[in-house]
Amino acid sequence: MSLRAATTAVFRREMQLFARRKSDWANPIVFFLIVCSLFPFAVGSESEKLKLIGIGVIFVGALLSAMLSLPRLFEEDARDGSLELMLASSEPLAVLILARIAALSLGLGVALTVATPVFALFYALPFDVAGMLAVSVAMAVPTLLLIGAIAAALLVSARGGAILTAVLVLPLTIPTLIFGAGAALKVLYGESPVAELALQGAFLLLALALCPLAAAAALKISTD
């Protein structure tokens, strides 16, 4: 019962923060917009070329902007001391971390998923491809946040943690990147994206099972 109260509180607090500080979701969206809008200028307006690179650019842009939110997971709380509330709680830390990632994924995932089909217009992508891209971004954001939580936990008290987090996280997101962008490419070529989506889903489930535990262990080590 009190585990439910604790996880609800963690989730609700994250949502309150999203509502209070617009920059939390506005910054990643603006960054995403900048990345997506610069490429067409650099590459030129040939629509065939744009279609091919568009999928990759949008997907990478979404991943990078999701990564901007990683420091929010623990760093800010470590600074003001509220991380200690979570660490001192007698409830399992991994579950609390999962609640927090779930809230962040929801807030950020919805924002990025909604933006994706809009930005797909820059690249003259057909609606079905844009829709598939939105679906795979929606699956990729939680995966990235789950993996990123481990790095964020490890580097919670390190200086220059943001760039190190990127170094640690980005290689691990490559499978998600391949299958996520692959699913949209399949739709572009008129083939079935089921295999790619299934693999991406499998990757998400694997991260869901392992990452909170690893992040909890990492957080305990780095704050001890």
Next chain:
Amino acid sequence: MHRRHCVDLGGIQGARSFVNPCTNLRLEALAAERGGKTVFADVNVNVASGTLLRVLGPNGAGKTTLLRILAGLGAASAGTVQWHAADSMELRPGEAAVFAGHANAMNDALTVAENLSYAAALAGLDGTTPVVRRALTQLGVEKLINRRFGSLSQGQRKRASLARLLLRAHPGERAWLLDEPFVALDTDTQSQLASLIGEELAAGAIVVLTSHQTVAINASRIQELAL
């Protein structure tokens, strides 16, 4: 086994969910390291319910380290920390004690009430509005309940964050681990906090305190631990 020290609350409680406040803290051969260097070793203390334990020592003696270990935030390099309820059941640190460290543990963007109910939920305490309001009233800052924490002055912040200690259904429900609680408080608030500590002790709580200030605390049992 330390039942004779307990304050008898038999008449008051009755509720099943009530956690017996009479806890007992036992440290055996406790040692801690920081950065590979031993900060203290072989600390043995047995603290009964209703006792004020003053942790003394110069800067760097490991007072904060000790408190963090007691709160379950840090690991000891050797030895054991055991919190026991009155019925000798072993408690996890998070169930037995509340820790108030140097940091306020409050988020600037949220209101005082939101911060406090979050803290209460994680500690397994009561964060409902009446309890939060009562806690803030006890510290004389009930007007701040819906203010954003970031908009408060330093003194107000400190007081609002100390309200976290008072979020319990009954006085004495949790042990208090206070790391320099009197720092940044004006003299009025210092004596207010001292009397709150006194009340908590009288209700049977253990209070572990590190402080360089000499604030008089009304306690029937005081133990000192020099690190």
